[in-house]
């Protein structure tokens with residue numbers, strides 16, 4: 001595979017199922033969209049990972065399961081990365097949005113799983129090595145043995161806590177269990193990064209988990225914090241006009257992974273996570289990114305990052321904030337502000353608003 005000296009292919013493996021999302025407000029359906037972290041994650045990684053012409057190639061394999069009722073096979077993300085077909089119906093979530101103005105940290109929606117497709121088994125994963133893997137289940141489909149197989153296949157594994165700690169009550173409502181009590185806990189020392197929202201963080205046990213891997217806690221419009229063994233950092237957010245919070249955490253994780261692929265330290269890569277988290281909340285469902293915006297982001301990365309040694313390619317990670325952290329934030333912020341101005345001026349670009357009545 002082509003690549004610049006010191007580059008080479010950095011193939012990624014994303015494991016988690018696409019789903020149907022039904023968005024409700026006051027019991028009324030206000031949107032029906034493609035969902036599932038795999039859809040949001042591959043959307044960002046396909047858009048912003050470095051490519052061969054940028055010196056490093058980062059192709060992607062997505063392992064996802066849906067039923068014959070899957071309604072979004074021709075949407076861009078599933079069309080590029082087709083799911084495995086099962087007899088069981090596609091996983092489906094109802095997201096009930098509250099009328100109360102959500103604070104940065106309070107849950108802004110109640111999720112209920114109304115259908116669950118089959119789990120993803122270890123044998124469903126390709127039998128080859130990957131530079132990195134993202135475990136991004138939404139409905140318990142990434143089994144502990146599947147995560148273990150990912151860890152064997154991938155040099156670095158990034159995990160979304162929602163893949164590990166979700167439980168579903170008799171009505172399908174999403175609840176959380178403590179990570180320590182799950183079969184995933186013993187795998188933590190072999191995971192590189194664990195991402196949790198501030199709602200999920202208490203179930204992770206950040207102080208224990210940070211001894212094993214780097215923990216990233218996302219804090220909605222306040223950005224995020226990283227905790228590793230021996231240090232921590234706060235990473236500032238980007239401006240956004242929020243119309244639908246769905247997929248913010250997924251898009252964050254993918255932006256973060258892309259930052260590592262570009263050679264950023266973890267704290268700097270979290271800027272790219274925050275950037276794509278903010279981009280996600282500005283759209284209903286899986287965003288179609290503006291091509292000029294993507295080009296602007298890539299030009300910034302090309303100009304600022306020494307890409308000869310992608311962080312994700314090594315055996316150890318650099319967590320610290322670099323000298324160019326603030327400069328990178330400022331440059332990305334300029335692009336984000338341009339995009340949010342455009343969104344305010346031009347609400348005709350397909351954007352509805354799920355967040356306000």
Ligand SMILES: Nc1ncnc2c1ncn2[C@@H]1O[C@H](COP(=O)(O)OP(=O)(O)O)[C@@H](O)[C@H]1O
Nearest residue numbers: 197218219220221223240248249252274277278
């Ligand atoms: N209203 C917002 N404005 C700007 N950025 C946001 C906003 N909401 C979320 N984000 C970005 O997306 C990331 C993930 O959002 P968060 O709500 O914490 O995750 P989740 O979707 O898992 O609940 C945040 O860390 C932040 O970078």
Ligand SMILES: O=P([O-])([O-])O[C@@H]1[C@@H](O)[C@H](O)[C@@H](O)[C@H](O)[C@@H]1O
Nearest residue numbers: 035036037093246247248249250
């Ligand atoms: O909003 P977010 O937490 O990043 O991730 C969401 C999941 O929590 C939800 O279960 C799924 O239905 C959405 O499509 C999306 O993947």
